[in-house]
Amino acid sequence: GAVVSQHPSWVICKSGTSVKIECRSLDFQATTMFWYRQFPKQSLMLMATSNEGSKATYEQGVEKDKFLINHASLTLSTLTVTSAHPEDSSFYICSARDPDRPIQETQYFGPGTRLLVL
Amino acid sequence: GIQVEQSPPDLILQEGANSTLRCNFSDSVNNLQWFHQNPWGQLINLFYIPSGTKQNGRLSATTVATERYSLLYISSSQTTDSGVYFCAVTTSYDKVIFGPGTSLSVIP
Numbered sequence: 001g002a003v004v005s006q007h008p009s010w011v012i013c014k015s016g017t018s019v020k021i022e023c024r025s026l027d028f029q030a031t032t033m034f035w036y037r038q039f040p041k042q043s044l045m046l047m048a049t050s051n052e053g054s055k056a057t058y059e060q061g062v063e064k065d066k067f068l069i070n071h072a073s074l075t076l077s078t079l080t081v082t083s084a085h086p087e088d089s090s091f092y093i094c095s096a097r098d099p100d101r102p103i104q105e106t107q108y109f110g111p112g113t114r115l116l117v118l
Numbered sequence: 119g120i121q122v123e124q125s126p127p128d129l130i131l132q133e134g135a136n137s138t139l140r141c142n143f144s145d146s147v148n149n150l151q152w153f154h155q156n157p158w159g160q161l162i163n164l165f166y167i168p169s170g171t172k173q174n175g176r177l178s179a180t181t182v183a184t185e186r187y188s189l190l191y192i193s194s195s196q197t198t199d200s201g202v203y204f205c206a207v208t209t210s211y212d213k214v215i216f217g218p219g220t221s222l223s224v225i226p
Contacts, residue, residue: 034214038159043204044216091159095214107214109153109161 003027004096006110013084014118021079021113023094029074030096034107035067038091050077084117091115120145122217124205130223131195139190139220141205149208150181152190155219156201164190164203195224 003026013019023033031052036044048058048069056069066088068080077096081088093112121144131137141150152164165172165179167188172179176195181188192199205217 032212036216043218044206046213046215049213093159093161097212107208109163112159112161114159 002098002101002108004030004094004108004110006092006094006113008113009111010114010116012116012118015085016083019081019084019115021081021092021094021115023077023079023096023110025075025096025098025108028096028098028100030077031074031099032097033071033077034095034097035069035077035079036093036095038093038112040091044093047079081115084115086117089115089117120147120207120209120215122205122207122215124203124217124220126220127218128221128223130225133195133197133224133226135195135224136191136193137195137222139192139203139205139222141188141190141217143186143188143205143207145186146183147207148210148212150183150188151206151208151214152179152188153204153206154199154201155204161204192222195222197224197226200224 005024007022033050035047038044047062048056050056050069050071052071058064071077095107095109123142125140149168154162167179167181169183176193178191202219204219206214
């Protein structure tokens with residue numbers, strides 16, 4: 001149980017285009033999902049917290065107009081990188097909270113999406 | 119915000135050797151996790167360990183919450199243990215903050 005999927009697993013796009021990444025909780029309903037970004041040889045950095053039915057909360061320094069987050073259902077959150085540039089190339093990972101599990105075990109991580117902007 | 123430090127940043131082991139990875143954090147936390155990130159990027163949860171000691175096969179972890187540190191022990195290392203090990207703490211706002219990681223290479 002507690003599986004989180006991401007789609008696509010990798011994507012290559014041209015500079016200036018927009019890319020949408022999906023994060024799904026497959027066997028539980030996730031009231032909260034989190035989006036992380038990881039540059040090569042670096043750690044994961046939290047970008048934003050996505051709550052179902054409400055606006056996402058962005059971390060300091062993350063442009064909300066560039067990284068659009070939509071959590072339209074209890075099993076799906078999407079991250080859209082708008083007008084992507086080469087510096088947006090990164091590994092994007094989502095996690096989802098299972099509210100039915102103990103608080104210390106509620107976050108499950110997806111396999112990540114590698115984005116390369118040419 | 120909470121600062122998370124890990125040491126050493128890089129570690130090279132001969133297969134069969136033991137190692138200890140350390141995680142220090144600057145404030146009290148609700149939870150602490152150890153992850154192994156494999157070469158494909160997948161995060162594999164090793165331990166949820168806000169305090170105390172846990173063991174799982176060749177791996178064990180100890181967290182001393184009052185002193186704000188955690189240790190991950192790897193015994194009889196294998197080449198498949200290679201990868202990056204992250205310590206991550208959960209704050210009172212339910213945010214997970216990752217440390218910088220320890221990159222482990224186990225050579226035959």
